[in-house]
Amino acid sequence: MRCQSCGDSGPTKHVVFYQNIGMVIMRSSKTVEGELCKACINQVFWKFTLTTAVLGWWGMISLIVTPLFLINNIGRFLGTISMKPHAIAPPAPHPTADLTEHARARLTPFITEIQHRISAGEAKDVVCGSVARRAGVSALQAELMASELGV
Ligand SMILES: [Zn+2]
Numbered sequence: 240m241r242c243q244s245c246g247d248s249g250p251t252k253h254v255v256f257y258q259n260i261g262m263v264i265m266r267s268s269k270t271v272e273g274e275l276c277k278a279c280i281n282q283v284f285w286k287f288t289l290t291t292a293v294l295g296w297w298g299m300i301s302l303i304v305t306p307l308f309l310i311n312n313i314g315r316f317l318g319t320i321s322m323k324p325h326a327i328a329p330p331a332p333h334p335t336a337d338l339t340e341h342a343r344a345r346l347t348p349f350i351t352e353i354q355h356r357i358s359a360g361e362a363k364d365v366v367c368g369s370v371a372r373r374a375g376v377s378a379l380q381a382e383l384m385a386s387e388l389g390v
Pocket residue numbers: 242243244245246247275276277278279280
């Protein structure tokens with residue numbers, strides 16, 4: 240899931256934080272809701288919660304909503320404490336997505352089968368899936384092999 244605030248991919252959590260600023264007659268409130276990463280959650284939580292705690296109380300409605308907002312924010316924040324921060328390095332490419340020499344050697348006995356079954360009209364992914372299982376390689380590797388064979 241991508242963070243809807245900073246766009247980074249990584250663990251996110253659906254959160255909603257509120258901020259209230261009381262201005263005696265009027266009040267101004269803000270809401271942030273969405274899937275956010277831990278860094279953005281921390282940033283929004285502290286900004287909204289501290290602002291509300293300091294400036295939230297000035298007004299009749301504000302006296303009511305401010306404690307509710309604070310309870311919501313703290314509750315939501317506590318629910319994200321166990322979240323892991325962004326992974327720094329992107330995950331390594333899956334090793335079975337490449338047609339390695341090893342995979343090529345294991346697929347060699349199946350070359351005629353791949354060619355025959357696909358030219359006989361069987362779907363390529365079905366053929367590659369069944370061959371891959373028996374050859375002990377990934378279906379993607381079998382498909383790469385089939386592409387190399389030109390079928
Ligand atoms: Zn983020």
